[in-house]
Amino acid sequence: MSAITRAEVVHLARxxxxxxxxxxxTHYAEQLDAILDAVAMVSEVAADDVPATSHxxxxxxxFRDDTNQPCLARAEVLAQxxxxxxxxxxxxxxxxxxEPA
Amino acid sequence: MSTLVDYDDALSRYEPVIGLEVHVELGTASKMFCGCPTTFGGQPNTQVCPVCLGLPGSLPVVNRAAIESTIRMGLALNCDIASWCRFARKNYFYPDMPKDYQISQYDEPLCTDGYLDVSVPTPDGEVQVVRVGIERVHMEEDTGKLTHTGGATGRIHGADYSLVDYNRAGIPLVEIVTKPVTGTGALAPMVARAYVTALRDIMRSLGVSDVRMEEGSLRCDANLSLAPPGEPWGTRTETKNVNSLRSVERSVTFEIRRQAAVLDGGGTITQETRHFHEDDGSTTPGRSKEEAEDYRYFPEPDLLPVAPDPVWVDELRGTLPELPAVRRARLQQEWGISDFDMDSVINAGALGLVETTIAAGADQAAARKWWLGELARTAKERGVDLADLGVTPVQVARVAELVAAGTLNDKLARQVLEGVAAGEGEPDAVIAARGLVLVSDDDALLAALDEAIAANQDAVAKIQEGKVQAAGAIIGAVMKATRGQADAARVRELLLERLGA
Amino acid sequence: MTDIVRMTATQLVEEMAQGNLTSAEITRAHLDRIAEVDQDIHAYLHVDREGALATAAEADAARNTGADLPPLAGVPVAVKDVMTMRGVPTTAGSRILEGWLPPYDATVVASLRRNLMPILGKTNMDEFAMGSSTEYSAYGPTRNPWDTSRIPGGSGGGSAAALAAFEAPLAIGTDTGGSIRQPAAVTGTVGVKPTYGAVSRYGLIALASSLDQAGPCARSVRDAAMLHQAIAGHDPRDSTSLAAPVPDLVAAVREGDVRGMRIGLVTELGGEGYQPGVEQRFREAVDLLADRGAEIVEVSCPNFRYALGAYYLILPSEASSNLAKFDGMRYGLRVDDSDAGVEQVMAQTRAAGFGDEVKRRIMLGTYALSAGYYDAYYGQAQKVRTLVQRDFAAAFADCHVLISPTCPTTAFPLGEKVDDPLAMYLNDIATIPVNLAGNAALSLPVGLAPEDGLPVGLQIMAPHHEDARLYGVAAVLEGALEDTWGQPLIEKVGG
Structure with a gap:
């Protein structure tokens, strides 16, 4: 499933x-490939009918109520x-x- | 500069398909995910907190009012409301976006599959109703505002650097995406405009946004493709940030003419985003990217799924006001007027005024006549909306009542309205102050009539020969002598009596 | 009287209540201890001497008025540098946040302040909590007080080492895949990962939002329960925060009883790859639990073998997005060639500001989420997550709690795995399933491995919202072990 190429790593970095x-x-291409090989075991699991858990x-x-809360002081924010x-x-x-959508 | 084909020419060979994506800022008191105020025009970076600045460690919490507004929008657009949906992160880097991802909705929008019927006038004076399919309505957050500094133009190109104000970041946005709209032919630009207008009206009537277009609170992206009739759809372009009703129409018109020229020349349309230029109504391509964007959407782990209870949705449905299109149809039927007449009322922005004037006792024809005639002219002269003229429906109804009772004629009524519009007070006060009373007292009229008869012997002779239409000259003379305040009908009766004709 | 810094929080509370010690004395003793030993241990990235002493003075003043005080008032605490503290340097162990002074307090920090607990400082950690050894801190590694040539675990090695070196009686950690429990295990301390949502994440600089959970680190089970109680509770600023009231965890410690309780040994969390001494101490502890009346059963959680793979897809995916905000525009580092455009400045800043492991995981996560790979990687990992939850549900239908070794080995030597990410990842094999499922777990020291004399941890796992069970079982086992040893294990550190 993996075999990540160097071109892909260039794209990912961008x-x-x-x-x-x-x-x-080059270094990351090798390491990512090794890691992906190791984690690829998740694809062994037959899970077509299993729902995904995101939370x-x-x-x-x-929800929160639509009320205003204090804002930060601009000077404190811009100081950082x-x-x-x-x-x-x-x-x-x-x-x-x-400009993106 | 693009080569353009004549508009009618283009439409004789190609069928346009339009699609519209509209972003509107909701009118909530606080932002989408934090308690910062949403008011426009504050000092830069004074309406920010750790959440909307995306500071490390901060977390979003959904504004209930924004969800309710979006569901109400969806209901008003005849959409299905999802029983369960999630927010998603849209990942891309841009300095106006504090987290370098935008919290949006991706494959699980809150509202789907609706429609909106819009009315468009056709060239032959008819009105065509076009059903615009709604693909989805979803929620997301706005970005900050960039100011480009240095360079000549203040535009992004050639700027030395940019400044960012995050006050706008995190303001709730609702995005409404249409399905492709086909079969509108030459009406396409007007359908686009009518659709955005109708959306604006709906949002105002729902009270979910006051849609201040001049402040950028409604932003529209217009997609367009052309294909010869019967052929598969062509490649589309997306014109971004078309931010006024007129611009929507113009940008679609321009793209039809431009794409037709490209296709006529044997060229192909590039799928791209384009920028619209207000000054000359043209569009130009955005710089194309070497690679397609990959937004790496995934479910937002910091926010829990939204699962609107059907009871809650029904409650929200109960809060919907009568929607503009429904109201128009109802009033048109009640008044018994033609599509054309109804459109005149709507185009004049007089629907509510006429409705209220009728409610105050006026006949529908009279109400329309005064608002669309004398008052519309005055408003146009002053360059203000009809509603801002300073004349109330109750005042117009009073004038109509006096005309119906024969106390005023049309000429006097116009003078009364002019006085009311000039701030001279209520109609009765204007009548009293200006002495605008119809003279129908026979003695007074006969005195004036006898003078007119004496001065117009030619006309008298003609009347006595049976040419009754010559009476007009004498009646006119009486009207002139009474400064228009004579009851013309009575003058005519008296004249014919006098001459025994 | 015992040396102040060797006292547990429970003892310190008692001494203050008796009027034998003031918070100022206690706080100063810890600050002095830090000054004395931290150059060797490097548990702290920042010591807030003034802030700590100010809170101590406040606590002492409040006590003098006879006011009703929070239970831990006056007891100092160390906070992992992943929690924001207003006006106090907060780096998450990264160069990219060097010098950043947050304008707000994390909810946990606010809770500590409200409890009048002096905050001694910010503890060292693997950069953005990515790591199991604290060697990936941009500010140099922390050393294990049991053997300074060894790692103190990670990512929260600073908090655990501060406890084991008596530089703090209590500490705050965060646990995304074991970052509280594994450091606790290898330093002979107690660490708890509460149920997801029990402690607010607001102000916790996110690694993986759906896995991160803050929790208590201490030298005793009772101390951990007190700190857990002080920081847990609903927070309206965190959407994922649990609304249910916090159970009485200190009562759970007091009333701990395993008689008649079914305790499950997870077959998949042991055996191959586990150090013999770790397994030996673990089995002895299991025997003690049986002695105290627990019924020990074996349970199988077959999908746990996929947990590590799922974890190393979900975590980098979420992290790649969470760490996007570090772009040099609003705070922290900016590397700016005068002529570079904004995209280049962001890329240079991130290349210079992030360490090797962080970049590796960002790239991995970017890949797992990218078009064409999402379903095979991220989507499939989320399904495995469901299967792991189902395994837990089945096991908890049969058992009150589950147990396993906390980690396969004792503390390994510094430098041993730093260049081998996969070997490093395997350290988390027993702790990860709990983060995927979101339930609660605790690591308790159960002795020293005979072969290297280093601490061994036992992990207790409980269902969602049943954090109190952890404390009940741990308290019984801690008591039984101390009966065997004649003193707490921590007394042997450095000896």
Whole structure:
């Protein structure tokens, strides 16, 4: 089921926003392949009719009332920012204008 | 610049398929997953907390009012309400998104499979009702707002850096996605516009959002493809962020003309997102990506499934107001007027005003006549909505009553309404102040009539020869002498009596 | 009088109640102990001397007014660095959060404050709780007080080592696949993973949201029960928080009785791969439980063999999403080449700020969730999760609690598995099923393995919401063991 390729690792690194050097990409390709081999045993389980569990405790409908709560002080929030300007977070320029949906 | 084909030409060869995705900010007091206020226009980053800033360790909790609003939307759009559904994370990196994933719904939307009927005027003056299928209605959270700084234009290209305000991040959004709408032909752009208009009206009447389009609280993505009649659907483009009713119509029109030109030239349509430009109504392609996005959706583990109890859904159903389309149909039937006349009322934004005026005692024809005539003209002159003119339905009903009783004629009635609109008070006060009373006292009329007869001997001769239509000149002279306040019908009777005709 | 730092929380509460000790004295004794030994142990990433002493003074002042105090008022506690604390450095063991001062308290931290418990500091951990040895901390490993050439377990090695080195009487841990229980086992301390939702996750920097659970770490069962009681309860800020009232766990300790109780030995959690000394001490403990009147039965949970695989798909998947927010835009590290665009800055920051294991799991999770692989990996893992729950349900239909060794081996040497992720993952084989199912478990020290003289842990597992059963059984076994030893096992540390 596995046999992860180096090209896939390059794609994953981009999806995950990890700027990895070449040797690291090779290293991860090998390790991910080994790990995927080990976890592939889950596919041995015949579970077609088994429902998936996403939440360990079967609760539903947990809501809050539509009321306002205190906000954080802007100064405290922006003090943690790597860069801020005019009461806003300053971020590097956005080269890709393809704003996601 | 794109090559364009003449619109009618394009429609003579291709059948358009449209699809619309509309995002609307709900009008809840607090955000989707935290208690921060949703008010527009606050100082940047003052309406934020650990949750909507996505700080490490923070957790979302669903706003019950947002769920209720979405279910009510779904019910109003004739959707099925899921008995069990989950939120999902949509994973992608973008600096306006604090967690670098958006909490949304993926394959388990809260509402599915509904429809909305919209009315579109056809070129031959008829009204066509088009049923727009609703694929899904689901909930998600809004992103923060980016400001691009440096460079010449303030646009994203050429900017040196960007600034982020997260006040908007986490405001509840409802996304309404249509099924592909086919068979609308040349009406496609108007169907798109009518659909978004109808959605807006429904959301306002439900009170789930006040839909301030100028503040960006309704955002529309318009999909369009063309194919020759009978052929399979063509490749579609998605025009993003079309944010006014007019723009919806224009962007669809533009894409029809552009795609037709590409297809005419033997080209193929690229599946892509496009940007709409308000200034010239054109669309241009977004920068295409080297690889398709992979959002890696999975069920949001921090939120529990939503399983609306049927009793709760029924309660919510009970809170639905009469929806705009139902109300229109009912009123049209009650008033017994044509589709065309009804559309005139709706297009003038006078539906509620006319309805209330009738309720205040006016005849339906009179109510329509005054609102769509004199008052609509005044509103247009002043550049305001009819409802903001300062004239109430009760006042219009009073004027109609006086006309029906013969106390006012149309000319005087117009003057009364003009006075009311000018802030001179109630109709009766305007009548008293301006002395606008119909003169039907025979003595006063006869005095004026005799003067008119003396001055119009030619007309008298014609009347006596049997050319009764010549009476108009004499009646006109009497009206002029009484500054329009004479009862014209009585003047005519008196004239014919006098001349023994 | 016993050295202050060697006292249990129960003893400290008693001494304060008697007026023999003040919270300030107790807190200062622990701060002095930290100053003395932590350079060798490295249990703490940050010591909040001023904050701890301020709370101690507050607790002492409250006691002097004769006010009704919370049971643990004045008893110091250490908190795993994965919990946010307003204005106190919180790193989750990662370079990417170096210097971050959270603007808010985790609910657990707020509970500790409300209980007037001085917070001594933040304890070391594997980066973002990924690991079983604390060697993946970006700030250097913690050492096991029993043998400083050995690992203290992980990810919560700092909290466990702080207890075993007498640098804190109580500590907070978090357990995603065993991160409370395995460190407890290898340091000879007690660690409890409560039922999922029993303790709020608000302010717990998420590793895998559907598996994470905070819980108490202590040197005795009763101490753990008291701390558990102090931090548990419904939190409206955590949607997955349980609404049910917290059972009286201290009463469960007091009234513990295993007579007539059916205790299940899980066949699949033992045998091959388990160190002989671990199995030996485990069997001796089982015999003690039988002596005290429990009925011991074997139960099989056949799907547990797939648990490790499912866990290492679910965890990285959720983690890859939870850790996306660390992008250098709003807080923490930013690596910014002046000319780079935002995407590049994010990728550089994350490459520089995350360690090797974190990157590995992010990549694994990204893969497991990606289009075309979701059903085979993540989807299938969620089904296995259902099967593991069914195995537990069947076993608990027959038994009050289940038991197993907490982990296959005693503490292994530092460096032994650091470059072998798969070997590291196998450490969690016995603790993982409980996280997948969401029920409760406790690790109790049951002796030293004859071959290496290092502590062995026994795991007790209870159904959802039945955390009290853990304490009842553990209290009986702890008493029986101490009767055998003549003193608590922890007294042998360093000796």
């Amino acid at each position: 999806l995950a926003r990890l700027d990895l050097p070449d040797d690291a990409l 360990p405790v079967p609760l539903t409908n947990v 920012a790597p860069a801020a300007e005019d009461g806003r977070f300053r971020v590097p320029r956005i080269l890709d204008d393809e």
